[in-house]
Amino acid sequence: MNRTNRRNTDTSNANSKRVKNADEFALMIVSELDKIQRLNNYEFKGLNDRVVALNHIGIKTRRGCEWSNNSVKRVLERVGVYTSKRFY
Numbered sequence: 001m002n003r004t005n006r007r008n009t010d011t012s013n014a015n016s017k018r019v020k021n022a023d024e025f026a027l028m029i030v031s032e033l034d035k036i037q038r039l040n041n042y043e044f045k046g047l048n049d050r051v052v053a054l055n056h057i058g059i060k061t062r063r064g065c066e067w068s069n070n071s072v073k074r075v076l077e078r079v080g081v082y083t084s085k086r087f088y
Contacts, residue, residue, distance in 0.1 A: 025062055026078040032059060047072050 036053050037043060044050050047069045054067045061071055076082030 022062075023078065026075045029054070029059070029072075029075050030079050030081060032057075047076075050076075 033044070033050055033053065036057070044053070050072045051067045051069055054072070059067075061067060065071075073082055
């Protein structure tokens with residue numbers, strides 16, 4: 001028996017866990033952004049406002065990095081908030 005046959009090739013369970021974790025993280029970030037708006041009586045005008053807010057209060061990305069416009073855009077797309085190229 002070769003090495004390939006001994007490996008577990010069913011990755012659907014692992015993939016579904018990754019998707020679930022990513023969805024939960026995205027929802028947590030959107031919840032934090034909503035909380036920032038509510039507590040400060042402020043409405044974000046664009047992606048950069050959200051980036052600055054997350055970085056300012058010290059919330060890191062899943063990989064422990066600072067936020068960028070693209071990373072915030074992807075989180076918002078995941079939860080269905082960001083649907084347009086022109087998002088304000």
